[in-house]
Amino acid sequence: DLSITSFLIVCPLVFLAGLVDAVGGGGGLIALPAYILAGVPIHYALGTNKLSGILGTATATYRYYKNNFLDMGLAVPCLISALIGSAIGANLTLLANEKLLGSLLLIVLPVATFYVIRDKTFTSELSPYPRHYQIAGTVAISFFLGAYDGFYGPGTGTFLALLYGGLVKMDIRTATGNAKFINVASNVGALAVFLTNGKAIIPLGLCAGLFSILGGYVGSGLVITRGSKVVRPIIVGVLTLLMINVAYNTIIKQ
Secondary structure, eight states: OOOHHHHHHHHHHHHHHHHHHHHHSOTHHHHHHHHHHTTOOHHHHHHHHHHHHHHHHHHHHHHHHHTTOOOHHHHHHHHHHHHHHHHHHHHHTTTSOHHHHHHHHHHHHHHHHHHHHTTOSOBSSOOSSOHHHHHHHHHHHHHHHHHHHHHTOTTHHHHHHHHHHHHSOOBHHHHHHHHHHHHHHHHHHHHHHHHHTTOSOHHHHHHHHHHHHHHHHHHHHHHHHHTHHHHHHHHHHHHHHHHHHHHIIIIIOO
16 A cells, blocks of 8 residues: 655655666665665565666666767677576576675675775776777676676676776776666566566556656766766765675674
């Protein structure tokens, strides 16, 4: 049962999630708890969050594309690679121990955060690497993070932007734009499953989606105009929030 309180709780937080997600990824770490806080059952919260989140992420992606910060030559093969990886990762969830992955992330996340703080992760210059290296590198990154997304998920967009910038030396705007493109594509399949099974509250999702669109528009604008000055602190914040989330689920909750 929906009430005006549900909308008042969800919509402002989804705006914030859309803004954060457009800048550095990890918006789901804000949006999903907002739905649960509003009293939405977990499966409906997951589906409704996908509905609103995709609208915001698609808005940010389109804005990056319009401003020439989306490299389609890299994005298309990365999309295919990420979808294959996601399918493999989803199947691995049936075999692997999620707590083990959580424990590994507790080691990886502080290292990643330190790497970003060092101020050498992103560049505003053209990549020094040849095109074939860029393609091979981004396809490999997309495959492994697609598998992570299918297996576990939180922070996928953040890790994509981080590795595109850190390992392949894509400039921060293009790394973020391509990460958003992959995120949209990888989430469409999940949304289709939730909608098919009736696990989304469409009125709430569409209303929150308007706020997500606004957040995605504002967040992408910040990246386009300010680049790494706004992206770096947001990514550090998302990684810190993800560390807390993983620690809670791995050590305390289990």
